[in-house]
Amino acid sequence: MLFNDGGAYETSMGTWSRLVGDVFIDWLQVARDLKWLDVGCGNGAFSGLISNSCFPKQVVAIDPSSEQIDFARTRSDATDVNFRVGNAMSIEEDDNTFDLAVMALVIFFVPDPPKGVSEMVRVVKKGGLVTSYTWDTLNKGSPSSLITGHLIDMGFKPDSLPNPQVSEMAALNKLWTEAGIIDLKSDVITVERRFRDVDEYWDISCLFPNIQKIVPNLTPDHVIDLKTRIEEDLTVGDDGMLYQTAKANAIMGTVT
Numbered sequence: 001m002l003f004n005d006g007g008a009y010e011t012s013m014g015t016w017s018r019l020v021g022d023v024f025i026d027w028l029q030v031a032r033d034l035k036w037l038d039v040g041c042g043n044g045a046f047s048g049l050i051s052n053s054c055f056p057k058q059v060v061a062i063d064p065s066s067e068q069i070d071f072a073r074t075r076s077d078a079t080d081v082n083f084r085v086g087n088a089m090s091i092e093e094d095d096n097t098f099d100l101a102v103m104a105l106v107i108f109f110v111p112d113p114p115k116g117v118s119e120m121v122r123v124v125k126k127g128g129l130v131t132s133y134t135w136d137t138l139n140k141g142s143p144s145s146l147i148t149g150h151l152i153d154m155g156f157k158p159d160s161l162p163n164p165q166v167s168e169m170a171a172l173n174k175l176w177t178e179a180g181i182i183d184l185k186s187d188v189i190t191v192e193r194r195f196r197d198v199d200e201y202w203d204i205s206c207l208f209p210n211i212q213k214i215v216p217n218l219t220p221d222h223v224i225d226l227k228t229r230i231e232e233d234l235t236v237g238d239d240g241m242l243y244q245t246a247k248a249n250a251i252m253g254t255v256t
């Protein structure tokens, strides 16, 4: 098991993504000067990590959302990344182009995960890597699982992911094996984050897209009830802060 305790105290929503991304990059241990494809780059947080930690030769990063790509292009930590609108289901790149393709917290959003993996295999050179990490949502590993669990108990119906089943380790190994990828390595990444109090926890966590949609339907009493439930579940540290852990499953393998 790989572990990151969060280091410095931070507040932004992308912190979860960066905590897990840092551990994942250490785990990958890849060479310098590689051509990377970041599939489902979103706002470019993970692309920035590649750019700053992996000494890449080139990074192409794609996402179907033009708004996210527009934002990513403004990042000061990813100025050398080539951000483009694109879809995992049909990657607009030639065969055998990249040394490595990665999906960071993405595969459970892809409508047809085997197709998405086969597209990464197609654009990666023989001997290159196809890799992914994803919150273990089915086993309550996602940072949003705590709130969504309580919302469901309170009678709300938060949106679920299109393909949550592919977040489990066994499903990832099956997907990679069936795509003909060899020399598989997988691991669980555990990250821990701390919050000043339950109000800060709520302010950050209600920004998850599936929770954000429900917030307008919550009365002040609902929010008080929710915060009470959440506070009971979070661990209080010796420093008096509230701690939450999340778990992601990571996999990598070689294209033949």
Ligand SMILES: C[S@@+](CC[C@H](N)C(=O)[O-])C[C@H]1O[C@@H](n2cnc3c(N)ncnc32)[C@H](O)[C@@H]1O
Pocket: 017, 021, 039, 040, 041, 042, 043, 044, 045, 046, 062, 063, 064, 065, 068, 086, 087, 088, 089, 103, 104, 105, 106, 109, 110, 111
């Ligand atoms: C949780 S975000 C992850 C963003 C980024 N990779 C990170 O780690 O911070 C999931 C991203 O998957 C993208 N996504 C959803 N469906 C996709 C698809 N079919 N192909 C590529 N990306 C997709 C979304 O637009 C969103 O930006």
